[in-house]
Amino acid sequence: xxxxxxxxxxxxxxxxxxxxxxxxxxxxxxxxxxxxxxxxxxxxxxxxxxxxxxxxxxxxxxxxxxxxxxxxxxxxxxxxxxxxxxxxxxxxxxxxxxxxxxxxxxxxxxxxxxxxxxxxxxxxxxxxxxxxxxxxxxxxxxxxxxxxxxxxx
Amino acid sequence: xxxxxxxxxxxxxxxxxxxxxxxxxxxxxxxxxxxxxxxxxxxxxxxxxxxxxxxxxxxxxxxxxxxxxxxxxxxxxxxxxxxxxxxxxxxxxxxxxxxxxxxxxxxxxxxxxxxxxxxxxxxxxxxxxxxxxxxxxxxxxxxxxxxxxxxxx
DNA sequence: ATATATGTCTATAAAATCTATAGTCATAAA
DNA sequence: TTTATGACTATAGATTTTATAGACATATAT
Numbered sequence: 030x031x032x033x034x035x036x037x038x039x040x041x042x043x044x045x046x047x048x049x050x051x052x053x054x055x056x057x058x059x060x061x062x063x064x065x066x067x068x069x070x071x072x073x074x075x076x077x078x079x080x081x082x083x084x085x086x087x088x089x090x091x092x093x094x095x096x097x098x099x100x101x102x103x104x105x106x107x108x109x110x111x112x113x114x115x116x117x118x119x120x121x122x123x124x125x126x127x128x129x130x131x132x133x134x135x136x137x138x139x140x141x142x143x144x145x146x147x148x149x150x151x152x153x154x155x156x157x158x159x160x161x162x163x164x165x166x167x168x169x170x171x172x173x174x175x176x177x178x179x180x181x182x
Numbered sequence: 183x184x185x186x187x188x189x190x191x192x193x194x195x196x197x198x199x200x201x202x203x204x205x206x207x208x209x210x211x212x213x214x215x216x217x218x219x220x221x222x223x224x225x226x227x228x229x230x231x232x233x234x235x236x237x238x239x240x241x242x243x244x245x246x247x248x249x250x251x252x253x254x255x256x257x258x259x260x261x262x263x264x265x266x267x268x269x270x271x272x273x274x275x276x277x278x279x280x281x282x283x284x285x286x287x288x289x290x291x292x293x294x295x296x297x298x299x300x301x302x303x304x305x306x307x308x309x310x311x312x313x314x315x316x317x318x319x320x321x322x323x324x325x326x327x328x329x330x331x332x333x334x335x
Numbered sequence: 336a337t338a339t340a341t342g343t344c345t346a347t348a349a350a351a352t353c354t355a356t357a358g359t360c361a362t363a364a365a
Numbered sequence: 366t367t368t369a370t371g372a373c374t375a376t377a378g379a380t381t382t383t384a385t386a387g388a389c390a391t392a393t394a395t
Contacts, residue, residue: 036282043292
């Protein structure tokens, strides 16, 4: 289950993905639009910038904008930055490895060997989906629903 | 990332899966063997029993035992009982649905529409793996490693 | 130059969740 | 009828998540 923090990140990123290239958006606007506590969002955006997904301009007329095209920003990269990880157990993490303290023998641990399958599948799907998918699917669904309304008139 | 509670559950279940059919195991033994706080494990085992994965006998000579063959107990069912869920966002959960409070319009939410793919994949893999896999893979790896040692002699 | 708008950074607090413990009760076997 | 055992309730401690405050740095416009 992803945290609120990650959902807030998705919302802000979706807003930025819909913003014309060359324009930046104020933290305050992202916060208001996404109904996100401003100071908390500040911290989230900073993480995303340090993670290489966002760029910023300081000073008057400043704001945030995407570092890459939405189709190049994977859901996996976002989750890794904010949750620290994708792996279901920390002993399988590449970005944030740690030995599980409850574990006797990592090499033969049945939990680890089995969760490895989960980890592979989860990484694959999260790295195959992008911010552009989030935007596109939402818009496609909006169109589909508005058509249904049209027919019913 | 699964919690310690779920890892403790896996350890206890693996112990029970290795126990001959017809025998029950004391909470105290499961706790000692898995290095798990006994009272915490008590609560975990109770959850697993209420979830239908375990059976128990009360009184002298009592203890816990599996309600089904290890190959019939999926990783997904275990995680659902202890984490409450598998879904990456609660608005996609079947066992524990709730509207995401940050969400404006669930039907067209891009986060939800995209995470739905993650949810499907995650459910599939977790429901395809079983407690028997955990036991088998661990034993297979133990055998493989002991053979490697043999060759080096 | 200077005032103003804006992101950056550090520190801390409030809330929620996870982990752990204590104690009493119910049940079954010896 | 004593003893071993799980069942249940309550609560406390630890950790993580969420949120806020305030001082600072930087760039733009006048």
